[in-house]
Amino acid sequence: xxxxxxxxxxxxxxxxxxxxxxxxxxxxxxxxxxxxxxxxxxxxxxxxxxxxxxxxxxxxxxxxxxxxxxxxxxxxxxxxxxxxxxxxxxxxxxxxxxxxxxxxxxxxxxxxxxxxxxxxxxxxxxxxxxxxxxxxxxxxxxxxxxxxxxxxxxxxxxxxxxxxxxxxxxxxxxxxxxxxxxxxxxxxxxxxxxxxxxxxxxxxxxxxxxxxxxxxxxxxxxxxxxxxxxxxxxxxxxxxxxxxxxxxxxxxxxxxxxxxxxxxxxxxxxxxxxxxxxxxxxxxxxxxxxxxxxxxxxxxxxxxxxxxxxxxxxxxxxxxxxxxxxxxxxxxxxxxxxxxxxxxxxxxxxxxxxxxxxxxxxxxxxxxxxxxxxxxxxxxxxxxxxxxxxxxxxxxxxxxxxxxxxxxxxxxxxxxxxxxxxxxxxxxxxxxxxxxxxxxxxxxxxxxxxxxxxxxxxxxxxxxxxxxxxxxxxxxxxxxxxxxxxxxxxxxxxxxxxxxxxxxxxxxxxxxxxxxxxxxxxxxxxxxxxxxxxxxxxxxxxxxxxxxxxxxxxxxxxxxxxxxxxxxxxxxxxxxxxxxxxxxxxxxxxxxxxxxxxxxxxxxxxxxxxxxxxxxxxxxxxxxxxxxxxxxxxxxxxxxxxxxxxxxxxxxxxxxxxxxxxxxxxxxxxxxxxxxxxxxxxxxxxxxxxxxxxxxxxxxxxxxxxxxxxxxxxxxxxxxxxxxx
Numbered sequence: 052x053x054x055x056x057x058x059x060x061x062x063x064x065x066x067x068x069x070x071x072x073x074x075x076x077x078x079x080x081x082x083x084x085x086x087x088x089x090x091x092x093x094x095x096x097x098x099x100x101x102x103x104x105x106x107x108x109x110x111x112x113x114x115x116x117x118x119x120x121x122x123x124x125x126x127x128x129x130x131x132x133x134x135x136x137x138x139x140x141x142x143x144x145x146x147x148x149x150x151x152x153x154x155x156x157x158x159x160x161x162x163x164x165x166x167x168x169x170x171x172x173x174x175x176x177x178x179x180x181x182x183x184x185x186x187x188x189x190x191x192x193x194x195x196x197x198x199x200x201x202x203x204x205x206x207x208x209x210x211x212x213x214x215x216x217x218x219x220x221x222x223x224x225x226x227x228x229x230x231x232x233x234x235x236x237x238x239x240x241x242x243x244x245x246x247x248x249x250x251x252x253x254x255x256x257x258x259x260x261x262x263x264x265x266x267x268x269x270x271x272x273x274x275x276x277x278x279x280x281x282x283x284x285x286x287x288x289x290x291x292x293x294x295x296x297x298x299x300x301x302x303x304x305x306x307x308x309x310x311x312x313x314x315x316x317x318x319x320x321x322x323x324x325x326x327x328x329x330x331x332x333x334x335x336x337x338x339x340x341x342x343x344x345x346x347x348x349x350x351x352x353x354x355x356x357x358x359x360x361x362x363x364x365x366x367x368x369x370x371x372x373x374x375x376x377x378x379x380x381x382x383x384x385x386x387x388x389x390x391x392x393x394x395x396x397x398x399x400x401x402x403x404x405x406x407x408x409x410x411x412x413x414x415x416x417x418x419x420x421x422x423x424x425x426x427x428x429x430x431x432x433x434x435x436x437x438x439x440x441x442x443x444x445x446x447x448x449x450x451x452x453x454x455x456x457x458x459x460x461x462x463x464x465x466x467x468x469x470x471x472x473x474x475x476x477x478x479x480x481x482x483x484x485x486x487x488x489x490x491x492x493x494x495x496x497x498x499x500x501x502x503x504x505x506x507x508x509x510x511x512x513x514x515x516x517x518x519x520x521x522x523x524x525x526x527x528x529x530x531x532x533x534x535x536x537x538x539x540x541x542x543x544x545x546x547x548x549x550x551x552x553x554x555x556x557x558x559x560x561x562x563x564x565x566x567x568x569x570x571x572x573x574x575x576x577x578x579x580x581x582x583x584x585x586x587x588x589x590x591x592x593x594x595x596x597x598x599x600x601x602x603x604x605x606x607x608x609x610x611x612x613x614x615x616x617x618x619x620x621x622x623x624x625x626x627x628x629x630x631x632x633x634x635x636x637x638x639x640x641x642x643x644x645x646x647x648x649x650x651x652x653x654x655x656x657x658x659x660x661x662x663x664x665x666x667x668x669x670x671x672x673x674x675x676x677x678x679x680x681x682x683x684x685x686x687x688x689x690x691x692x693x694x695x696x697x698x699x700x701x702x703x704x705x706x707x708x709x710x711x712x713x714x715x716x717x718x719x720x721x722x723x724x725x726x727x728x729x730x731x732x733x734x735x736x737x738x739x740x741x742x743x744x745x746x747x748x749x750x751x752x753x754x755x756x757x758x759x760x761x762x763x764x765x766x767x768x769x770x771x772x773x774x775x776x
Contacts, residue, residue, distance in 0.1 A: 076181075076326040077457055085326075088464050091766050092134050095472050098759045102478070103130050105754045118485070118741055119752070125478060134471045137180070138460045141332045141352055141383075143376055144361030149397035149430065150333050153361060154179065156430040156449055157331070157456075159324045163274045164333070165282040176314040176351065177281055177333040181325050187273040188318040191263040191280050193311045200249070202310075206232055207245050209559050223570040224559075225552055231310035255307045263308070270319070280308055281315055314347065324453060326460045345568055352379060353387030353659065357459055359395050385593055386662040388655065391459060394425040395452065426452050469770045470648055476767045477645055479760040480638035481741060485753040496743035502621055503735050506614060511728040513610045517596055518720040520605055524592050525716065528585030529709045536700060539580045544693050546572045554689040561681035561692065564674050578673065581700065582666040585709070597658050599651075607654070615647050635742055642742075646734045653730060654723065661719040668712035672703050 077085050109115050109123045142150040151164040164177065194202065206228045232240035235253050243251070263280070267273040321327060332351055352358065358380045383389040432442040433449045444450060547553030550571065560567040565577040595605050602609040622639045676699030680692045700708075 076322055076324055076453075077461075081457055081461060084461060085464070087769075088461075088468050091472065091770065092468055095475055095763060095766055096134075098763050099126070099130055099475055101759065102126060102482075102756060105756075108752070118744060121741070122478065122481065122485075129471075129474055129478075132471070135328060135464050135467050137328055137330045138357070138456075138463050139330045139332060139355045140357045140359060140456065140459075141334050141355035142359050142361055143334045143352065143380060144359075145376065148361045148363050150361045152430045153395065153397055153428065154331055154333055156428075156433050157325060157453060158319065159322065160270050160274070161434050163270055165278055175281055175309075175312045176348065177317065178314065178330055179317045179319065179333070180330040181319045181322050181327050183327065184318055184320050186266040186268060187270050187320065188266040189264065189273055189277050190316045191308070192313045192315070193258060193261045193263070193308070194313050195261055198313075199311060203232075203248060204245055205559070205562065207241075207248075208562060209555055210241050224556060227570050234307050234310050255311065257311065273317070277315070277317070280312060326457055328464070329456055329460055352383045353389075355383065355387070355389050356463065357391035357393065358383055358389050359393045361395050361397060363397055381590065382662070385590065385597070386659040390599075393423075393455065396425065396427045397430065423451075423455065426455070428452060465770065469767075472763065472767045472770060473641060473648075474645055476763050477638065477641040479756060479763055480634060480641050482753060482756055483634035483760065484638055484742060496739050499621070499625055500736070500739050503618060503739075504732065506618060507728050507731045507735070510610060510614045510731070511724055514607060514724045514727060515721075517605055517607055517610065518717075518724060521589055521592050521596065521720070522717070524588045525585065525713045528588035529713050531584035531588065532581065532709045533704065535584050536581050536704065537697070539583060540577065540697065540700065543575060543577065543580050546575070547689070554692065557689055557692045558681050558683075561677040561696075564670055564677050566670075577696070578666050578670040581669050582712070585665055585713075593662065597654070608651075611647060611650065615643060619643055638742055639738070642738050646731065646738070649734065650727060650730060653726065657719075657723045657726065661716060661723065664716045664719045665712045668715040669708060672708050672711070673699060676700075676703075 075082060103126045106119075106123055106126060109119045112119070142154060144150050155161055155163050158179065209228050210225065229241045232248075235255050236243070236248055236251055237254050240248060240251075265273075265276055267276060319325070325331075332355065334348065334351060360376050360380055362376075380389070380392050384392060426448050428448045429442060430447070430449065433444060433447040547556060550556070556567070556569055556572060556575070559569075560575055560577070566579070567575045569575060592605070595603055596607055598606045599608050602612070619640050622636055622643075626633070626636045676696070680695045680699070683691050683695060685691075
């Protein structure tokens with residue numbers, strides 16, 4: 052017997068030796084933490100699956116108590132829930148800042164994504180992730196049929212006054228529109244009607260699934276296959292069509308998809324450099340002229356866990372684009388899921404160190420106060436040979452940036468795992484109650500319920516006081532907006548003073564309800580320009596209200612933390628003074644944590660609509676006027692459109708547009724207060740109905756899970772120990 056066991060162990064060790072080692076990006080100490088998290092997650096899931104399997108009897112009960120069906124549904128939800136969500140890092144920077152070069156270097160592939168020292172290379176949004184795949188994979192997502200029809204209509208409307216095209220030969224937006232149409236439909240497409248083009252057969256072989264996918268054994272093979280789809284064409288595809296070798300013609304055929312590409316996803320096998328679960332998003336430029344791609348661009352920024360503002364060191368000082376990038380990043384932090392902002396200054400082999408050290412960063416926003424805010428990197432030096440380089444690899448700070456990525460990933464994993472195991476632990480606390488017949492009557496919970504109701508009302512009142520603090524800032528912002536709106540509009544319109552084709556841009560701007568991404572003028576947004584003075588006054592207090600780390604006196608999180616502490620202290624004192632059992636107390640404490648976590652998630656979603664409400668109200672008020680202005684044609688149309696927009700804004704300002712937008716934002720804060728209190732009232736009511744219900748019937752039905760309960764409690768406690776950072 053012992054010999055057989057020894058042989059089995061020997062075989063297992065031999066198999067383990069032959070099995071290829073899976074690459075691992077984490078350092079030794081980090082690897083131990085990762086292994087610990089993975090082990091805890093695996094054990095927790097096994098326990099959860101066992102409980103779920105043994106609770107299936109509930110499905111067979113014709114008249115199962117509502118508490119048991121609730122438990123079954125909660126187990127099913129937890130079983131289907133992914134423990135670890137991805138850590139999404141958005142690389143956000145202007146044209147030529149070196150985003151693709153930086154991403155290539157972080158991935159350890161110098162020329163994977165197309166790069167160039169002189170022009171924009173990436174034409175669409177590219178997402179790169181690492182997973183347990185043996186191949187390199189790519190998925191190219193195309194615009195849907197309806198999305199392309201909308202784009203086609205926009206392109207043709209933009210070119211509707213084509214008789215002036217001689218004046219607009221230098222207009223890159225016109226060139227881009229014509230290029231898109233010719234690429235899909237052929238020469239002369241810009242002179243055909245919308246209906247004609249809908250009936251025409253596209254030159255491009257469009258996938259019916261809206262997806263082009265392929266996989267390769269090496270990064271070099273995938274890069275070669277992918278390059279024609281994501282490299283910015285910049286109008287030279289016309290010169291290549293129909294010429295060259297068969298491979299060149301094949302590449303050209305792939306290039307013809309570029310007007311239809313929505314975004315690209317790339318998957319790398321496991322790496323020694325970047326952890327599994329990290330997704331890098333190369334966010335192209337300042338958005339996209341296509342409405343659907345631009346909406347995706349904005350949503351992508353809001354969904355990012357971390358945003359890196361990438362800047363070429365030669366452009367970082369006083370560059371207007373950097374101010375815009377920073378504002379967009381702060382907006383993502385205010386309204387989205389972003390919890391980390393990092394500045395990455397590229398091409399620092401060209402850097403004047405003394406000048407860089409004088410760089411000052413704006414805002415007292417929490418996310419800009421971390422110690423490692425700025426990284427100065429040089430990808431070019433990283434790849435140079437030892438004989439020619441002036442900086443060693445450590446001095447290029449590429450490895451420091453990789454360290455930052457690993458720590459960000461580990462911290463997110465720990466927080467997500469804690470929340471997941473806490474939910475499972477709470478279910479066991481509830482099962483304990485189900486298993487033990489209670490002698491307490493339902494009336495015993497009455498005093499607790501009344502106390503919690505009172506505290507919820509007080510929480511609502513305190514939240515209202517905090518939200519009211521922004522009123523003064525809103526009032527000041529409205530005053531500034533009234534004074535500055537004409538001047539700010541003038542700055543926007545002055546961008547097109549020297550452009551003969553600006554009338555087309557203005558019409559497109561009006562058709563898009565005041566916001567447009569132009570190749571020539573960048574991101575244009577009349578609504579944002581009008582609201583900018585208000586946001587400059589409210590950004591700091593807004594950040595204080597929703598600050599989570601190190602909350603201040605006027606932070607909502609501090610009020611919520613105090614509320615949670617007082618509630619749990621009441622439960623503990625109630626246990627000491629009554630017959631409340633330990634198992635019931637555990638459930639009340641853990642479920643309170645779950646309720647508060649759920650409330651934090653709701654607030655995270657709501658703060659986006661609150662923050663955006665001001666500018667969206669302005670957009671709504673001006674929408675009919677944009678539509679009217681877009682129909683202006685003929686001579687001096689630019690001046691007439693601008694005049695119409697000034698008149699429209701003057702009219703709306705006279706009708707208290709800024710004050711109405713202020714009231715809209717205040718009403719959103721009021722809604723949040725009401726939603727917070729109503730959610731807490733419902734969740735605590737449900738909790739008490741579960742904790743203080745007679746279980747005479749349930750105690751005979753529910754299996755015993757004493758050992759599993761002990762195991763899950765041990766796992767939960769281990770995540771709170773100091774060695775888990």
